[in-house]
Amino acid sequence: xxxxxxxxxxxxxxAPFVSTNYRDLDSGMFxxxxxxxxxxxxxxxxxxxxxxxxxxxxxxxxxxxAPGALVLSDVAKTALAPFLLRFGQLLEMECQGEARWFYNxxxxxxxxxxxxxxxxxxxxISKEEFFEDKVPxxxxxxxxxxxxxxxxxxxxxxxxxxxxxIADTGIVGAEFAEPGPPPKKPRPRA
Numbered sequence: 001x002x003x004x005x006x007x008x009x010x011x012x013x014x015a016p017f018v019s020t021n022y023r024d025l026d027s028g029m030f031x032x033x034x035x036x037x038x039x040x041x042x043x044x045x046x047x048x049x050x051x052x053x054x055x056x057x058x059x060x061x062x063x064x065x066a067p068g069a070l071v072l073s074d075v076a077k078t079a080l081a082p083f084l085l086r087f088g089q090l091l092e093m094e095c096q097g098e099a100r101w102f103y104n105x106x107x108x109x110x111x112x113x114x115x116x117x118x119x120x121x122x123x124x125i126s127k128e129e130f131f132e133d134k135v136p137x138x139x140x141x142x143x144x145x146x147x148x149x150x151x152x153x154x155x156x157x158x159x160x161x162x163x164x165x166i167a168d169t170g171i172v173g174a175e176f177a178e179p180g181p182p183p184k185k186p187r188p189r190a
Contacts, residue, residue: 001135002156003111003128005126006171010068014060014173017071017095020044032069034108034148042072044094045071060173065093065102067150068143070100070174079169083161087141105152109142111135118180153179 019025024043049056061076072080072090077099077118079091088105094174102188111134118127125147136142137159154162159176166174 008064015057017045017065028067032092034143061171062173070103077101
């Protein structure tokens with residue numbers, strides 16, 4: 001069964017978020033490693049503005065704050081929560097007076113085949129290969145313990161269901177990509 005990485009759209013197209021408090025980052029509050037999170041306070045975040053720019057890029061309904069997690073607008077939360085909450089938790093944050101929602105996937109599925117996956121020189125996996133018989137059959141949003149710190153996945157039935165919800169509600173900023181690096185572009189020949 002096909003597995004897709006579920007992630008925010010390219011940060012070249014939409015603005016990411018940043019924490020307004022570096023202590024929140026240092027505390028591990030946003031570490032989305034597949035375990036449930038408990039927050040004692042609602043963190044404050046803001047739209048990242050590039051230092052050389054006067055205003056931010058457009059803000060999407062599905063954005064990034066930390067690797068391996070999604071940030072949802074109220075519109076995205078309303079539309080996606082009935083599906084997503086089966087596989088994780090939504091934690092409220094404050095962004096310049098508005099609510100944003102940190103989606104933390106807590107559904108861990110060990111299904112990456114390390115022996116067939118491609119590795120970087122550092123040893124990290126750069127292109128995942130999956131055990132077909134370990135990928136969930138029913139629609140599922142999940143993390144694998146090996147890549148949980150930075151990626152979340154969906155199987156084919158979940159991708160189809162989520163794409164329908166996203167299309168029906170006009171949510172922007174989410175994408176489904178084949179796991180691993182994008183294919184290399186061919187070099188122009190002289």
